[in-house]
Amino acid sequence: MRATCWMGKKKVSVEQVPEPQILNARDAIVRVTATTICGSDLHLYNGFMPTMQKGDILGHEFMGEVVALGKAVTNLKVGDRVVVPFAIACGNCESCQLENYSCCENSNPTGWMPEKLMGHATCGCFGYSHLTGGFAGGQAEYVRVPFADFGPLKVPSTLTDKQVLFLSDILPTAFMGAEFCEINPKKVICVFGAGPVGQLAVASARALGAEKIIVVDRVPYRLKMAVEKAGATDVINYEDHPLHETLLDMTAGRGPDAIIEAVGMEAHSTGAQYIVDKTKQKLKLSMDRPIAVRDAILGCRSGGIVSILGVYAGFVDKFPLGSLMNRGLTIKTGQCHVHRYHEKLLRMIEEGKIDASFVATHEMNLDDAPKGYDMFMRKQDDVQKIILRS
Numbered sequence: 564m565r566a567t568c569w570m571g572k573k574k575v576s577v578e579q580v581p582e583p584q585i586l587n588a589r590d591a592i593v594r595v596t597a598t599t600i601c602g603s604d605l606h607l608y609n610g611f612m613p614t615m616q617k618g619d620i621l622g623h624e625f626m627g628e629v630v631a632l633g634k635a636v637t638n639l640k641v642g643d644r645v646v647v648p649f650a651i652a653c654g655n656c657e658s659c660q661l662e663n664y665s666c667c668e669n670s671n672p673t674g675w676m677p678e679k680l681m682g683h684a685t686c687g688c689f690g691y692s693h694l695t696g697g698f699a700g701g702q703a704e705y706v707r708v709p710f711a712d713f714g715p716l717k718v719p720s721t722l723t724d725k726q727v728l729f730l731s732d733i734l735p736t737a738f739m740g741a742e743f744c745e746i747n748p749k750k751v752i753c754v755f756g757a758g759p760v761g762q763l764a765v766a767s768a769r770a771l772g773a774e775k776i777i778v779v780d781r782v783p784y785r786l787k788m789a790v791e792k793a794g795a796t797d798v799i800n801y802e803d804h805p806l807h808e809t810l811l812d813m814t815a816g817r818g819p820d821a822i823i824e825a826v827g828m829e830a831h832s833t834g835a836q837y838i839v840d841k842t843k844q845k846l847k848l849s850m851d852r853p854i855a856v857r858d859a860i861l862g863c864r865s866g867g868i869v870s871i872l873g874v875y876a877g878f879v880d881k882f883p884l885g886s887l888m889n890r891g892l893t894i895k896t897g898q899c900h901v902h903r904y905h906e907k908l909l910r911m912i913e914e915g916k917i918d919a920s921f922v923a924t925h926e927m928n929l930d931d932a933p934k935g936y937d938m939f940m941r942k943q944d945d946v947q948k949i950i951l952r953s
């Protein structure tokens with residue numbers, strides 16, 4: 564079959580690889596009908612996530628048709644149309660019982676790696692390095708889905724691929740980030756980053772009742788989409804206006820009640836600290852550029868909530884711990900517990916209460932995945948989400 568493989572830093576190619584097989588009674592094989600490139604895939608593409616190996620199959624956002632099932636999977640049938648959560652969860656362990664599915668204790672066969680780096684193991688994920696199990700990803704014709712009796716969500720034929728594909732990751736991720744903010748109509752919500760997750764965080768905040776939503780980015784077409792499609796009320800282009808001061812101006816000097824950070828380890832900024840962060844990351848003295856988290860902590864109102872959705876891998880410095888502590892901020896974060904949100908979001912989509920399809924700007928053949936990665940990284944042609952089909 565054809566699969567999109569990581570071949571080294573900024574090198575992705577579509578290769579011929581063996582088709583996946585059922586290895587466990589709880590497995591399914593899914594024929595991928597639609598998949599997409601995630602902003603967090605760019606961290607792999609740009610070589611910032613450790614433990615990638617040449618030939619690893621990429622992709623953690625996909626949907627498709629069940630074509631084979633292990634003996635223990637009785638809730639699915641061959642032919643079912645399913646969306647698969649990027650986080651692999653067993654459904655049985657203590658963390659899964661607590662609905663902390665992205666902390667599943669059974670799904671990461673290389674859990675010793677995150678244990679060393681992070682103190683404890685994380686769950687397994689599709690196509691996202693050997694820190695998360697080295698599972699083959701979904702930017703391919705077929706995928707093996709472990710714990711298929713628990714993870715995949717059956718989706719009705721009345722909904723289009725564009726309406727449901729993003730249930731695999733970015734919609735529940737964004738929704739969780741908005742839910743963290745304990746939204747009510749009086750609260751000012753700010754979203755850092757107007758990429759696909761940021762856009763859907765705005766849409767989620769709107770769906771949860773937020774009336775004032777400020778979006779921060781540096782790319783004009785992304786800010787425009789945030790207002791025209793996602794429902795933002797105000798925007799700040801931090802290259803044109805000083806971020807901190809502008810946030811204060813917009814919020815009677817207090818700062819937003821909650822800030823959702825949808826940027827991650829490759830944040831851009833202005834000023835000297837950005838150059839220091841970038842150099843440290845290049846020299847591998849730091850895995851992450853924590854600029855957006857710093858700005859979110861410093862920008863948030865006292866007693867407010869900082870909701871971190873951006874992906875980070877390791878340790879950072881110049882972390883404003885004093886501001887966090889003295890001003891009584893709450894940080895909420897995590898890889899999304901996708902399964903927790905599936906039924907609720909599917910219902911909201913069916914009832915027209917949320918619609919993620921507006922972020923899908925491009926469609927390509929799987930063979931053009933390398934072009935898609937390059938285009939997404941360069942933010943060409945007003946790109947947000949690229950749907951790949953084989």
Ligand SMILES: [Zn+2]
Nearest residue numbers: 601603624732
């Ligand atoms: Zn993703």
Ligand SMILES: [Zn+2]
Nearest residue numbers: 653656659667
């Ligand atoms: Zn589990």
